[in-house]
Amino acid sequence: MSEFLKNCWYMAAWSDEIGDAPFGTRMLDQPVVLYRGSKGQVIALGGMCPHRFAPLAKGKITGDMIACPYHGLGFDASGTCVHSPFGIEVPPAGKVPAYPAIERDDIVWVWMGDPDKADAAAIPDFSYHVDPGLRVVRGRSFVPCHFELVSDNLMDLTHARFLHPIFGGDDWRPEVSFSQDGDTVFSHYVLPPYPPSPFSDAIMSPANGRMVVEREFMRWNAPATMYLDIQFSWSDAPGENEIPQPSTHILTPETEQATHYFWASGIPADAAMTDEEHLEGLRFAFDEEDAPMLESVSAMMNGRDFWDMQPAILPFDQGGVRARRILRQKIRAEQDA
Amino acid sequence: MSEFLKNCWYMAAWSDEIGDAPFGTRMLDQPVVLYRGSKGQVIALGGMCPHRFAPLAKGKITGDMIACPYHGLGFDASGTCVHSPFGIEVPPAGKVPAYPAIERDDIVWVWMGDPDKADAAAIPDFSYHVDPGLRVVRGRSFVPCHFELVSDNLMDLTHARFLHPIFGGDDWRPEVSFSQDGDTVFSHYVLPPYPPSPFSDAIMSPANGRMVVEREFMRWNAPATMYLDIQFSWSDAPGENEIPQPSTHILTPETEQATHYFWASGIPADAAMTDEEHLEGLRFAFDEEDAPMLESVSAMMNGRDFWDMQPAILPFDQGGVRARRILRQKIRAEQDA
Amino acid sequence: MSEFLKNCWYMAAWSDEIGDAPFGTRMLDQPVVLYRGSKGQVIALGGMCPHRFAPLAKGKITGDMIACPYHGLGFDASGTCVHSPFGIEVPPAGKVPAYPAIERDDIVWVWMGDPDKADAAAIPDFSYHVDPGLRVVRGRSFVPCHFELVSDNLMDLTHARFLHPIFGGDDWRPEVSFSQDGDTVFSHYVLPPYPPSPFSDAIMSPANGRMVVEREFMRWNAPATMYLDIQFSWSDAPGENEIPQPSTHILTPETEQATHYFWASGIPADAAMTDEEHLEGLRFAFDEEDAPMLESVSAMMNGRDFWDMQPAILPFDQGGVRARRILRQKIRAEQDA
Structure with missing residues (x-):
């Protein structure tokens, strides 16, 4: 059904x-x-x-x-x-x-x-796509799983520590919180200062011994339209002269078990990283790290319903779970109307 | 079932x-x-x-x-x-x-x-296969769809104008009619004179400015055994010295969703077209033009029943629809017996 | 289910x-x-x-x-x-x-x-695996069918005459019998003297005109753990100085329709056959002869239950059928407990 x-x-x-x-x-x-x-x-x-x-x-x-x-x-x-x-x-x-x-x-x-x-x-706002102060790359991936598994992935970015070493690996240990504004869900991440990652190195000025300070939030709107706002600064002046890296994560179900994943990411126009490096870094993370993991998860589920499988719920799942609940409520309301 | x-x-x-x-x-x-x-x-x-x-x-x-x-x-x-x-x-x-x-x-x-x-x-007549006055080529194609979709295709040849440019393309605009003799269904095509097509050129004498006159009929017998009789002549003597191009289109269901398509075609023994050209022309039409279209249609249907999908019925569908009805009646009669 | x-x-x-x-x-x-x-x-x-x-x-x-x-x-x-x-x-x-x-x-x-x-x-005994007097090779195959079809194959080795020419082909005509000890089933094979096969040639001394004498039994334990004991000797002294070729055939269901087939085989440490030849001989028999046959059988069954298909039962099926019955009883007993 x-x-x-x-x-x-x-x-x-x-x-x-x-x-x-x-x-x-x-x-x-x-x-x-x-x-x-x-x-x-x-x-x-x-x-x-x-x-x-x-x-x-x-x-x-x-x-x-x-x-x-x-x-x-x-x-x-x-x-x-x-x-x-x-x-x-x-x-x-x-x-x-x-x-x-x-x-x-x-x-x-x-x-x-x-x-x-x-x-x-x-329609949620993605006007940064056409911001002349940014260089934006974008693409689309195909993920062979239910789109809500991808929402779960995106609403709990702690997986980056294990799955995406380019963003900092074991040094990347955020403090996580969640909030909600009407039907919009937010996941918030505050990173204690950590050593520059390959990614931060490519868009920030030389570290000169400084640590990276990072804060970010992911915004979710139904059905699965996400915007990630990341701001980098240096540990000697945290929160000042922040370098933005907004990104886009929009999911459209192809079928019940397959998802179009549209993604984009902007960095300052004067950043060192080329568009080719930027694009390949993202493509690798989505196509070679996230998608195989999600495909494995979908194979493990083997067509079973997510809640029927009684997943162990952790505090960090709040964002994904809220998103699932809001979507479910909207679908029920639509079908009852 | x-x-x-x-x-x-x-x-x-x-x-x-x-x-x-x-x-x-x-x-x-x-x-x-x-x-x-x-x-x-x-x-x-x-x-x-x-x-x-x-x-x-x-x-x-x-x-x-x-x-x-x-x-x-x-x-x-x-x-x-x-x-x-x-x-x-x-x-x-x-x-x-x-x-x-x-x-x-x-x-x-x-x-x-x-x-x-x-x-x-x-057994319907296909004796032209062994007519010494003709050169007959033949083959078999595999079509991954229900065989009645292929019958529909063959009982409404107007699709040739869009799908098979070798037979004349946009110039190929038949007048269509249908008839029935017992359980045998016929689709009739009369072509107003049209410029020589790559196919007609290869089996008729040089056009010398003349237009092609073509008349044909497709004969259907249950379950899906079809014979196509084509006669070509020239616009300066329509219906005279006709050049025949009989062809065979026999479908055998492999499964509910896959069809063996056996085909053959004869041209006068003295036609310019070689057997290799003849075979390749037909193979291309069936394997590269018809089969991909029918596979797409089958994918669109996604296992649903043809009539349940409430297709829009056009006047040219009469041949295919009659064939479907006769076959359905025969199956019911057999099952009730 | x-x-x-x-x-x-x-x-x-x-x-x-x-x-x-x-x-x-x-x-x-x-x-x-x-x-x-x-x-x-x-x-x-x-x-x-x-x-x-x-x-x-x-x-x-x-x-x-x-x-x-x-x-x-x-x-x-x-x-x-x-x-x-x-x-x-x-x-x-x-x-x-x-x-x-x-x-x-x-x-x-x-x-x-x-x-x-x-x-x-x-746990059934496979201590020959670590017998220093033997050279043992082993491997695993993947068979895309229900594991009981593989048990059937192994409990009736008469198929070797038709499917595995390396073991003697049409000359390999055993007398077959069956026995049972509690829940352990045995198939017994006694071979009238036959001309040396490629396999016997590679592990026995030169034939010098002698015929091969062979006796063997296959031991089955639930769920599908089989041990094959083969003893070769020469027709001029049958049963004396026997050359052993023990082998292992253990099946583990991956799913209802796919089987891990673990196999091993030992020959005397001083046999002429190299480990490479030994391994390749077995691999070929399992992967190129048995597995394709079993895959074809599974395709023929097309998901239908074995007994629902009312197979013709021959005397040689006794081993496989006993194994099937014992396993079924154990499953029922377990589910009723």
Whole structure:
């Protein structure tokens, strides 16, 4: 039984992934096709032709219309069939869903629920993506597990000490706390001064014997949209001249057991680290360290429900558990409505 | 719930696929082994040894007998166990099904239902396969979808305009009609004159500015045995000196979700196109154009029933829909009997 | 519905497979991690962290403790959580199962049932593994089928005539009988003199025109622990100066449909055959002859129950069938207790 929250914004793609050709994806276990209309606007439609179920993502775009690659039926931005190649009449049932889509902060957001409830104001802020004072790299990973396992991972960053040595390894020992503001959940981390890590070294001035001071918070919004704010400073002037490293962690379920993980990270434009090094550092952490661990966890669960497995709950799980509860409540409220 | 029509002829193989070694296949989700007996006749048996379920297709042939590769039990053409290697007694249950098999027109037909009802006269005509005035090429493709999706594809050839550019592309715009004669369904196509296609160019005399005139019909018989009769002529003498291109499209379900697609095509013996070109043109159309589309459609359906998905029905679907209905009626009649 | 016998010894690994790093495996469809403690002893624990289900086999060993690779929880040899990296309190539920483990005859035996019932005296004898008069080779194979199909294979060695030509092929025609001693089942084979096989040639003195005399028995204990005692002699002095070739065939279910097959074989220390030839001969028989056959059989069964398929039972199946019955009785008794 699929249990996704429908009435919320899901990230479907990075803006520059939607170009001249149709872009096919799967979200909430539904096929979706994205393309740009005649004015460059992003159009998001159900990705399956209602006639013989062909994938529209293999079709052709003409203006605002996309034509099915199999028998040529054409659909406009409202999902209505507006073209049949042999002049035949198309039954009114020949429609595909049209999803509200918004481009903001280089992200394409799509609303899979009731279109009348789509509220652009509800999109969380990622305006740092277009901050000229930062150099931002970004990517997408595929994680073969339920997206809430990835939320758990991100809402408890203590795992970095064991899984991501680039960020400091055994020296990286945060004090952790949690807070909540309405339906927004925060995990807070305060790091006692620690020796520079490979990562801090690449974006801060030379340490000259100083220790790194770090504070950060992760912000979560339903369904699984996370923003991580990190501020570095030096132990001789903690909290002063902070160097920011904001990052983005947005999860979109492909299916119940597979997740699109969109990530980005910004560093000061004048940092020593090149974009290539920055990108590869993140890619390695997500694709070579997190994803294999999460895939192993998913294999261990073998399709069983998370709560049915009675996990041992630790204090640091508060962020992930709150996120799970809020999401569950929203899904129930939506289904009861 | 498997729902195959049992009492009908299924194509199991091309004649020349059955040689010295046992030939294993799967039809109607049952293992089948085919081999030639002492007189060269084709023998078709259930492909699983009743003792320890080994695949007889890995066994050894001696005269009319095939011996299991695991413990050596031997079965004759009636499926009876006639040999045990250590002289032990075999229980009467030690039998495999024997299926009536007929070789005709280079096709091996097998009857999976009640042997008493097997009627050789019910086999549709493919005698053009052995017409000395034609050069015939043939092959088999594997399509990972329900066979009725392939029937749909073949009973509505308008898809060729979008999927198979070699046959004319956007210039190929047939007028379509349908007819029925008892349980035989026909799709008819009349093409207004169109510019020569790569395919027509290769089998007709030089165009010299003339347009191609084409008429064709597809003949369907249950379960999914199709014959396509194409006749080409020139726009300066439409219907005269027609050049035939008969073709064969026979589908045998491997399982509910996988199909053996046997195909053949004949052109005049004196056509310019070589057999290699002819074969590659067809192979490309089936393996590189049709099969990927059908696999995508099957993935979109994700195991759901065709009618439950409420497909939009267009006028051109009449052939496929009639075929589906006739087959459904036959299956119900067989199950009620 | 998983139906494994719990209260018995399963082979988890060869002794030398458990070294410095954690060794992860799956037994009875449960994850297990094996490692050596501070005194070199083998420790066997449930392989899944109770916190977020990470695989402990990717963790780190310190003394008797293994630490989870994801968030650092540490477990001792009793499966109790004895370390949390940030000083947080771990709930009592934060435990993993600890399995009794015994190393004997180069085998690591693990008891997955009630620890109080673990009785070292119940471990069958494989002391030939450490007999200095023999050269023993050993390995493990993976067979993608239910382990009882492999027991069937081993309790009826007549299949060797058809599947393993190295042992004599069509000349290898044993007289077979069966016996039982309590819950131990024996298959007995007496071979009428036959021409030397590639295998006998490699371990016996030159034949000089003599025939090989062979007698053997296979011993089975629940769940699927088998020992094969072979004795070769020459037809001019049958039963005298016998050359032994003891071998080991121990099966441990990975899942319902996959089997760890541990095998070993000893020949006289002064035999002509090298260890490399010996090992490759066995590996080929198991991996290239038995395993593909068993995989085919499993595919034929397609998840169906063995008895539901009403196999034809031959006299030679007695060993396998007795083994199946005894195991079934033990499982029922265990579940009823």
